[in-house]
Amino acid sequence: MKTSFPTGMSVLIVDDEPGMRSFLNKALSKKFALVDTASTITQAEQMRSQGHYDLLIVDIRLPDRSGIEWHEALDDPDRQSDIIFMTGYADMDVAIKALRAGASDFIMKPFHLEQMMTAVDRCIERRLLKRENFMLKRELSHGKASSIIGRSDAMVEVKQVIERVAPTNAVVLIEGESGTGKELVARQLHHLSGRSGPFVPVNCGAIAPELLGSELFGHTAGSFTGAKSSREGLFSFASGGTIFLDEIGEMPMNMQTALLRVLEQRAIRPVGSEKEVAIDVRIVAATNRTLQEEVEAGHFRRDLFYRLNVLNILIPPLRARSEDIVELTHYFTMQIIKEMGMKEVIWSHEDLQVLQQHEWPGNIRELRNMIERCILLGKPPAEYWKVDTKESVPETSGYPLDWPLKEVEKQHVMQVVAAHDGNKSAAARDLGVSRKTLDRKFKEWADVTAPEQEE
Template identity: 85%
Template structure:
């Protein structure tokens, strides 16, 4: 079977491979076969040539003949013993020596193939290496997601949010670039996650906050770098575009991106290729780009702070996220969602807010939008303070004397006076007052009922 006839179960990735063999025919044969799988395929006839190529770029996979003119592949310690480079290695040999095979595997080889071999053998070994590396990338992104504690649920049933959900459903299956606009805290990343989840793309969702990364490091974070590309770059490193292979990269706060990086991003969008910092080679990518901003980018363009051509390249499809104050009908549902979520995270029994609490939440302007609401709910749960009390100013209570009540009062009258003042300080909100007093609302209602009964009895006696 020829390389052209073989169809791989693993689609082309952004990964790179280096073939090291002193036989020109073998190099040509493998290069033709693997070009269908890898974004970059390079060949070398000696370890010295291979090291020169490795000094200018990262290779995910090395396919190496053991017997080479300058050195044995098993003695290629620069590749085998460098944890920074993390390349998988498949060794090949035309000599049926079991001891050599054992040495190769002990040296860290991912696989060992005897020459001559069928192409299917090599492809199977290559696919195993690709799948293992993709799994590593997925695990890396999963740990990254867990550390950020991100959700992908869009909460709300207002007309504005229903419109956003409809747009997501309509444009998610496309590969077009999307620009999401909205105030800080409105949930732009949730929309981006929904676009990815409904797109059917098999790769990872990779969020990047462009404003949180130092400008001088942004290119390395996005595109990766080679060893020695800059001070501190001890080894080759993949960028986040590579981790997003087959998936989606979300460029949040795109308006914060420096001008030189805007130029680099424009080239990536046009060429569908990235160039690691310090490398002379470009690597093809299969990544959907979603950008977001809390600024009006057209204003940034007019002010000369954002490239006009990049703005039009990003603004192919546009989604505007409404502010929370423009959809107060969603506040109650969001409050219930965050209360349940946070109660579980904090290990606290379910919290139930009163009607007064929910009313106060709906009346607030929420300048920080959903993020502010979630943070406030968390503080209320931790402090045991209901939302209705969150913005309430302390009320000074007038007392009759230094002790707060006449010494001649019986204990029941002191209790009644204190409870009444606490309820008054909460503007009649008995639920809030009960929480401050450390009793149930039912107990408080019973006391007021008893006091009312005694008052009626006193009037009747008069």
């Protein structure tokens, strides 16, 4: 039984026999997106330093030095590549030495193609398992919900659109305010797509612009200061699956150009490499901005916008579907008490009514944080609001109705930062903005309130 792999895999064949290089090149081209060949260790190391290879197939006896002496590959602490050694000399001591040196497998020449393919399959299965483990740890650290809550007409329509577009490989753009659940929609698209690879979320606004290319596409050793070894990017980890580019509107212009090329060529080029690697990755993007306005303002490439906006899903804000708040409240309450090992919490009709009347500028994220605070402090939601029964207008104890919107925003941000004990990065994630945006806000407020210096 043959194993099928995502197309983002690469292999380098190192053998001084032209016939063997040609034979393996033809056989492995059916499984790998990139197959390169070299006749010496020197040539192979030069190629390896310019691009990533998942697998190295190396003859032990080569003109310049033995394959077992290829220390740059064997002693790589990150184990970027699996290695299969070949030899035409039946020497058990050499085989043992090769395996001790770090080889994944050892094959005697001449060999049957099926024997080589079995060894290749084992190596690639290990490589895929390593990628899956990496993404599993990343997924667990996020602790995301697995289903979309809401029975309002607006959410029923969103779910129907998801079901229609999920089975396709088309690019999807998700739009909505911060905290409305754009990542949850992206996860549902992936779940229903039937794609075998992982779901890889990337917050484009949370990664330093100078590092974004390396994070997405990977890099070669020495491509920039601190790049001591080659590394795969998140597009490679998403091979066969879905990559979710959140806050796409925060992406720098030079990276927009690089992403446009990926969409057109279906290939990535690691930073510092001259070679492109084919990918099989579905791209889902999201933004809390209106990208059409960003295009008109010259902040976003028009051609990239058209490539991303093939299928569009607009998620309504929570204030536009207040009928879903009761269901969301029960869901988050059960989720939180289970995570914390606490006793059952039952909210009163007054609590639920007050929650439904609130505007929720932070949307679902704000609702969940509010419920968590109420549970931790043992204080029901009704105690956070005072309702004017004459006009049925909710008023936060901290936000008087005569406050301007900018002051409400400032106080809300301050409360979220305080809830995270001053950790602005964590607060930025909850607020659905980049750390850079949060720092800019604080600077604006400091400039406004700073007293004038005396002469």
